[in-house]
Amino acid sequence: MANIIQWEKDKGAALKRARAEKKHVLLDFFNPG
């Protein structure tokens, strides 16, 4: 497995995963500039 964070891009998909994996969600707002 790659040693990088595998970011979700969609909140709905992230919450669905969180419920299935019984984890919390890290929501990061970033500015690429």
Added chain:
Amino acid sequence: MGAVTYPDPKVVQFIRDNMVPIQVLFDAQPIATEFNVKWTPTIITLDPEGKEHHRTVGFLPPEELIPSLMLGIAKSDFDQEKFGEALSMLDKLLKEYPRSDSAPEATYHQGVSKYKSTHDAKSLKAAYEKLQAEYPSSEWTKRAYPYRLI
């Protein structure tokens, strides 16, 4: 965050083990408005239903991000009255990152979580005494000040 903190192996491992990460642009809609984001980086801990429990704004190095995320998870568990799980994460935070900026707030919530799970008010006084001894200038020591009288 993207250049220094997120590539850090300990950060990658912690997030992989404990969280589902989602990254969005600061102006992505409707989510930026939903969470009232005005500055970056803004990092929010959500429970699996999407409810916010903890937020930080501004850069955090790896040794501060991990305890901040631990605190967010603990606060989420506390808010959901999972006091044992909250205590477990707070104990781990204070053992592994006792000098982090999250440690004083974690100490406060450790005392409150113990009180909520045992109804023994001495937990609150013990939290104040620990805060006074280890983090005397913290705002969390001031917030716990009334507990000295217990």
